[in-house]
Each structure stands twice: as structure tokens, then as C-alpha cells.
Amino acid sequence: MEKINSLAVVGAQWGDEGKGKVIDYLASRADVVARFQGGNNAGHTVVYGANIFKLHHVPSGIINAGTLCLLGNGMVVDPLVLVEELAELEKRGIDTSNLRISGKAHLNLIYHKDLDEENEKLLGEKKIGTTGRGIGPAYADKIMRRGIRAIEMIDLERFRERLAGILPLQNRILKEIYGHAGYDLGQLVELYRPAIEKLGPMVTDGSQVLFESLNAGKKVLFEGAQGALLDIDHGTYPYVTSSSTVAAAAATGNGVGPQHVRQSLGVIKSYTTRVGEGPFPTEDHFEAGEQLRERGNEFGTTTGRPRRCGWFDSVIARYAAMINGLTGLAVTKLDVLSGMDTVNIAVAYRCGEVEINNFPQSIEELKVCTPVYETFPGWDEDISRVRSLKDLPAAARHFLNAMEESVGVKIELVSVGPDRSQTIIGQDSILESWIGHNQ
Numbered sequence: 466m467e468k469i470n471s472l473a474v475v476g477a478q479w480g481d482e483g484k485g486k487v488i489d490y491l492a493s494r495a496d497v498v499a500r501f502q503g504g505n506n507a508g509h510t511v512v513y514g515a516n517i518f519k520l521h522h523v524p525s526g527i528i529n530a531g532t533l534c535l536l537g538n539g540m541v542v543d544p545l546v547l548v549e550e551l552a553e554l555e556k557r558g559i560d561t562s563n564l565r566i567s568g569k570a571h572l573n574l575i576y577h578k579d580l581d582e583e584n585e586k587l588l589g590e591k592k593i594g595t596t597g598r599g600i601g602p603a604y605a606d607k608i609m610r611r612g613i614r615a616i617e618m619i620d621l622e623r624f625r626e627r628l629a630g631i632l633p634l635q636n637r638i639l640k641e642i643y644g645h646a647g648y649d650l651g652q653l654v655e656l657y658r659p660a661i662e663k664l665g666p667m668v669t670d671g672s673q674v675l676f677e678s679l680n681a682g683k684k685v686l687f688e689g690a691q692g693a694l695l696d697i698d699h700g701t702y703p704y705v706t707s708s709s710t711v712a713a714a715a716a717t718g719n720g721v722g723p724q725h726v727r728q729s730l731g732v733i734k735s736y737t738t739r740v741g742e743g744p745f746p747t748e749d750h751f752e753a754g755e756q757l758r759e760r761g762n763e764f765g766t767t768t769g770r771p772r773r774c775g776w777f778d779s780v781i782a783r784y785a786a787m788i789n790g791l792t793g794l795a796v797t798k799l800d801v802l803s804g805m806d807t808v809n810i811a812v813a814y815r816c817g818e819v820e821i822n823n824f825p826q827s828i829e830e831l832k833v834c835t836p837v838y839e840t841f842p843g844w845d846e847d848i849s850r851v852r853s854l855k856d857l858p859a860a861a862r863h864f865l866n867a868m869e870e871s872v873g874v875k876i877e878l879v880s881v882g883p884d885r886s887q888t889i890i891g892q893d894s895i896l897e898s899w900i901g902h903n904q
């Protein structure tokens with residue numbers, strides 16, 4: 466069996482697929498876990514025993530003592546939120562001394578959050594439904610070449626200088642366009658001082674760290690945030706996030722070569738959810754959607770918003786497989802489907818008179834698509850204690866086979882509950898070489 470040293474784990478739907486759970490499981494055998502995009506718009510949940518951790522910036526590998534965790538250059542980092550997150554982890558006995566921040570990551574500052582909120586207000590009914598964390602404006606400043614990078618945190622005076630250069634413009638935008646009071650330089654520097662003092666020593670050259678780790682044969686996990694359909698290029702634009710969420714971004718978002726992202730595991734729920742606005746063909750406004758939300762406890766990890774729910778959509782999953790080059794699937798929340806009389810998979814879309822199998826490029830086309838379902842028998846058994854595929858009810862196995870066939874990518878892992886232990890590795894799975902046998 467091929468030995469794998471690096472693996473990207475990415476969301477293959479609209480986020481919240483259970484990436485945190487899958488990464489935590491795989492991180493027990495990882496030397497490094499590196500995020501490569503997004504920021505604290507992410508909410509990744511890790512559960513083991515009575516412990517529940519909700520992580521926003523910090524990679525889900527942090528729970529494993531000894532695993533180096535890296536915030537890659539492709540991220541936007543909110544220093545105030547990150548120090549809070551670290552304090553919370555430390556309070557709960559988690560050693561955070563293994564966290565490193567790429568000096569090339571961009572800082573997501575207080576005015577980005579204001580701009581995010583104000584933009585959403587201005588959009589009114591056309592709002593994106595962002596997490597309100599300042600993500601879009603922080604990436605916009607990066608692309609406009611007026612961002613402040615994490616490297617500036619190594620010295621408070623450097624940070625002050627950079628901020629002094631940019632604040633007049635930010636204040637002008639805040640005041641003149643949005644009628645906001647703006648910020649005073651001295652007050653802002655004082656606001657950030659404690660965070661900068663804490664985070665400055667964690668700043669490093671992320672690419673160099675990864676280059677050396679990979680050359681030394683260490684095992685590296687790339688932790689995706691959000692999901693394929695929220696990707697800035699390939700998602701349901703403009704109802705997307707502001708970063709590249711696909712596996713290829715693990716290379717650019719960390720400064721490593723693409724050969725290190727040959728393996729990519731797409732995390733998918735056995736149904737579909739979305740939080741925020743935008744088209745969602747299999748959204749179910751009726752009983753099934755309600756049941757999935759209740760049983761799956763589908764409320765946002767970051768904002769607490771109820772997630773929109775519907776059946777598994779193989780059209781988007783095939784699309785996610787294509788744009789990521791997925792080499793395997795990790796199916797989560799199979800346990801949530803227990804007790805449903807029947808379960809559906811959308812195999813195609815009907816758009817007017819025609820049936821299409823491929824995901825349309827524009828949301829205008831997507832809006833008029835309705836799903837074409839194939840219906841399968843459900844199962845009643847509680848499967849949360851099952852630890853081997855062969856012990857699943859026949860109907861559940863049948864459903865998994867149908868998912869696999871409809872997406873055209875092998876299922877390598879199945880999750881039957883939020884806990885680390887509620888995980889099934891498929892027979893002949895490439896992940897066996899990652900985690901070792903009989904985990």
C-alpha cells in the first residue's frame with residue numbers, strides 16, 4: 466500500500482462537513498497540521514469523551530500534544546480572537562506552545578469587522594450572510610496591497626508604523642462612506658499590544674518549517690476550512706467566502722509545492738447543509754429538512770445560526786471532486802440518517818426541460834434547477850457504536866455504496882458520531898497507511 470506523508474482534508478459541500486472531527490482523528494499520526502486559508506469564520510468541532518472544543522483559527526491538531534500547528538500564509542488572522550482562543554485552550558489544559566503563525570499571513574483587524582458588518586447592512590436583502598468576522602475586507606486589503614502581515618507583530622513599533630500608514634485611509638472609508646467614528650492610532654495600538662506581545666514570538670517562516678518537515682519525511686496534514694461551494698472562484702459566487710478553499714490552495718496557502726497535495730480527502734455529510742444566503746438546490750423546507758436539523762443538531766459553530774438542511778447532492782459532490790481532485794471521501798453524520806423511512810440522493814438537476822449532471826457556472830442557472838432524486842430504503846438501527854463497515858445495517862451500506870458510485874470517488878472513512886472514537890476506516894483504505902492498522 467502506498468505510504469502517504471501529506472494529505473489535504475477539505476470541505477466538499479458548503480462547510481461544516483465535520484472537517485474538525487476528521488482532522489483530529491488523523492492528527493494523532495501527524496507531525497504537522499497546517500491551515501491554509503480562511504480565518505475565524507471557521508468553526509471546527511473536536512469531540513473526545515466529555516471534551517468538546519470549538520476551534521476557529523487554531524488547527525484541529527492542537528489537541529494532540531506534540532503536533533506542530535501552523536497558521537499558513539493564506540490565512541487572515543484576528544490577533545484579538547486568536548489570543549482568546551489560545552487562553553481558552555490553555556485554561557482547559559491544552560498545550561498551545563506548538564502553535565506557529567506564518568509571517569506572511571494577513572491580519573484581520575477591527576476595522577475589517579466593521580466594514581464587513583457595514584457592507585452587509587448596505588446590501589440589505591442581497592446580503593451574503595457572512596459570519597461578520599471581517600474576512601472579506603481583510604482579504605480585500607491583502608489584494609489591494611494595503612494589508613498588515615503577521616510578521617509586523619514581531620515588534621510593536623513595526624506594527625504601529627504599518628498601522629499609522631494605513632489608518633488614515635481606513636478611517637476615511639469608515640467615516641465618509643459608512644458614517645462610522647473611525648479609530649485613533651494610539652488607542653488601536655494599545656488595544657492590540659497584549660495580543661502582539663503574546664503572538665509575536667509565534668511568528669515564523671511557515672514555508673521553511675514545512676519544507677524542512679516534508680524533507681525529513683514528517684507527516685503533514687493540510688486542514689481546509691469552509692467548503693468547495695464556498696470557494697471564491699468555484700463556489701456559488703457571490704454567495705461565497707473570500708478565499709480559495711480547494712485542495713490546491715493548500716500549496717499556495719502554505720508556500721509548498723503542489724506535489725505535496727497529491728492526496729486530498731473530501732469531507733461530506735451524508736446529507737447537505739448550508740449556513741448564510743445563496744442557492745441550495747436540495748434545501749428541504751419541509752419535514753425532512755427539519756428532521757435533519759434536529760437530529761444533526763445543525764446550528765452554526767461560529768454564529769449559532771440554524772443551518773439550512775436537505776438531502777445529499779451528488780451533483781455538487783462530483784463537482785467538488787473535480788475542482789479539488791479528490792482522491793478519497795470521508796462521509797460524516799451517517800448516524801443522523803438512522804430512523805428516516807427513506808433517504809434520498811440527488812443524482813442530477815432538472816432545469817426547465819433538460820436534465821443536467823454537471824454543476825452550472827452561474828447562480829442564475831442554478832436558481833432554476835430542481836433536484837432529481839433517487840430514493841433508498843432507510844434503516845432504524847442506532848449505528849453510533851458500529852466500528853466496522855460490515856456491521857452497518859444493509860440499507861446503510863447500500864446508501865454508502867450509492868453515494869460512492871454517484872460521486873465516483875472511494876469512501877475512505879465513515880463517521881457515525883461526533884466523538885473521535887466513532888470513526889470507521891474502510892477496508893483497503895489508503896488511510897490505513899496513515900493511521901496504522903486496528904485503530
Ligand code: GDP
Nearest residue numbers: 481482483484485509510766798880881882883
Ligand atoms: P467543520 O466546520 O467541518 O469542522 O464542522 P463543524 O464542527 O462546524 O460541524 C460539524 C458538527 O457535526 C460538529 O458539531 C461535530 O461535532 C458534529 N459531527 C461530526 N461528525 C459527526 C458524525 O459523524 N455524527 C454526528 N452526529 N455528529 C458529527
Ligand code: IMO
Nearest residue numbers: 480481506507508594595596690691706740741
Ligand atoms: P467551516 O470551516 C459554513 C459562509 C458564511 C457565508 C459565507 C461568507 O466551519 O466549515 P464569510 O464570513 O466567510 O465572509 O462568509 O461563507 N461560511 C461558512 N459556512 N462553515 C464555515 O466554515 C463557513 N465560513 C464561512 O455563512 O455564507
Ligand code: MG
Nearest residue numbers: 481508509766
Ligand atoms: Mg464549521
